[in-house]
Amino acid sequence: xxWPRRNAPSSTFVGDAMLGPPPGGSRGVRHATxxxxxxxxxxxxxxxxxxxxxxxxWLARALASASGDRLLITDTRxxxxxxxxxxxxxxxxxxxxxxxLPGRVRWSMLPKLQDWGLxxxxxxxxxxxxxxxxxxxxxxxxxxxxxxxxTRADWLARLPASVLAGLGTPLNTLQPIGTLRLSxxxxxxxxxxxxxxxxxxxxxxxxxxxxxVSPVAPLGSYRLQLTGDPGNPGVSTVRLQxxxxxxxxxxxxxxxSAGTTRFVLEAGAAPGRQEALDNLLNIIGRRxxxxxxxxxx
Numbered sequence: 001x002x003w004p005r006r007n008a009p010s011s012t013f014v015g016d017a018m019l020g021p022p023p024g025g026s027r028g029v030r031h032a033t034x035x036x037x038x039x040x041x042x043x044x045x046x047x048x049x050x051x052x053x054x055x056x057x058w059l060a061r062a063l064a065s066a067s068g069d070r071l072l073i074t075d076t077r078x079x080x081x082x083x084x085x086x087x088x089x090x091x092x093x094x095x096x097x098x099x100x101l102p103g104r105v106r107w108s109m110l111p112k113l114q115d116w117g118l119x120x121x122x123x124x125x126x127x128x129x130x131x132x133x134x135x136x137x138x139x140x141x142x143x144x145x146x147x148x149x150x151t152r153a154d155w156l157a158r159l160p161a162s163v164l165a166g167l168g169t170p171l172n173t174l175q176p177i178g179t180l181r182l183s184x185x186x187x188x189x190x191x192x193x194x195x196x197x198x199x200x201x202x203x204x205x206x207x208x209x210x211x212x213v214s215p216v217a218p219l220g221s222y223r224l225q226l227t228g229d230p231g232n233p234g235v236s237t238v239r240l241q242x243x244x245x246x247x248x249x250x251x252x253x254x255x256x257s258a259g260t261t262r263f264v265l266e267a268g269a270a271p272g273r274q275e276a277l278d279n280l281l282n283i284i285g286r287r288x289x290x291x292x293x294x295x296x297x
Contacts, residue, residue: 056083059107069093070167073105082108087126091168099166101159103128109138117141121150129157145191149184149200157182161209170294173283178209178218195257198228198236205243214280216273220245226255238263246273247280253296262297 056076064072070092073085087101105126112119120138124130134157135150149156161178164171186200204224210217221243229235238261240251248270253263267284268291269277281287285294 054080056080056085059083060085069095072098074100075104080109089163089166091166091172095168097166097168097172099163101126101129101163105130126157129159131155131157143193147189149187151184153183155181155183161206170284173213174280175212176206176209177211179207181205181207195234197233197257198226199230200228202226209245211280213283214247214277216246216276216280218245219247219277219280220249222249224251240265246270247277260297263295265294267292267294 056073056078059080060073060076070090072088072090074088076085077083084104084106087105089099089101091097103126105124107122107124109120109122112121117139120140122136122138124134124136125132131151131153133151137146137148137150139146139148157180159180159182161176161180164176164180165174166172181204183203183205184200185203187202188199190197190199202225206222206224208218208221210219222245223241223243225237225239227237227239229237234257236255238251238253238255240249242248242250246269248268249265251263251265253261255261265285267281269281274290281292285292287293
């Protein structure tokens with residue numbers, strides 16, 4: 001006679017003791033969720049550690065890329081958040097000309113919430129050149145990035161004019177001597193969909209400039225202005241004018257979001273100084289009678 005078949009018990013007896021559910025039961029399923037959370041927490045911690053200890057060289061690479069290798073940070077130390085390095089001006093990719101600014105630039109960067117968004121406040125100091133602390137606001141967004149000069153001062157930095165030789169021809173030949181004074185007015189740079197747009201104005205004054213190839217000293221003082229065009233996004237106008245001096249310079253041009261520059265510089269001599277400046281005018285550009293013309297783009 002066959003006995004009715006019973007369902008297998010959910011627990012196993014050994015003597016008078018009852019063991020728990022066999023392997024593969026519900027307890028194994030409950031362990032899977034905590035394991036996944038632990039892995040996610042570990043990856044998040046690793047990501048935060050990478051961000052917190054990101055080396056200063058990352059900031060140097062970002063600056064080189066944004067400037068077309070014309071402004072570099074070398075000999076970097078520390079991190080993106082608190083570091084230092086040496087600023088170098090160059091003629092761009094492939095150029096052999098380079099000029100290092102004196103001393104080291106030091107920076108610190110702190111995140112903060114402002115207007116319901118994340119803002120990174122960058123503060124830079126350099127004993128030789130920067131007026132106090134240069135404050136730059138960095139506002140990242142979805143597919144966009146905004147930079148703003150938040151320092152409210154008459155001027156941002158003073159530099160020796162000799163650093164301009166690092167930008168290449170014709171400045172490497174002229175070897176300028178004097179003082180550069182950098183200032184800004186409501187300056188903002190916006191990067192949207194791979195294109196830069198300028199708002200406000202950046203101004204560079206060249207004060208009491210001389211040249212190693214000219215016996216006339218000083219040659220004069222000049223003002224270079226880079227202004228955003230509200231009616232033509234992605235294009236900035238460039239203007240050079242003479243404030244005073246024997247060497248008369250005027251220039252106009254544009255800089256677009258692709259980094260393409262078009263600029264025409266005309267140089268001439270003040271009345272009575274033509275003979276003394278004749279050799280310098282030959283170096284600056286192509287002679288057209290008493291004037292010299294230099295063209296970029």
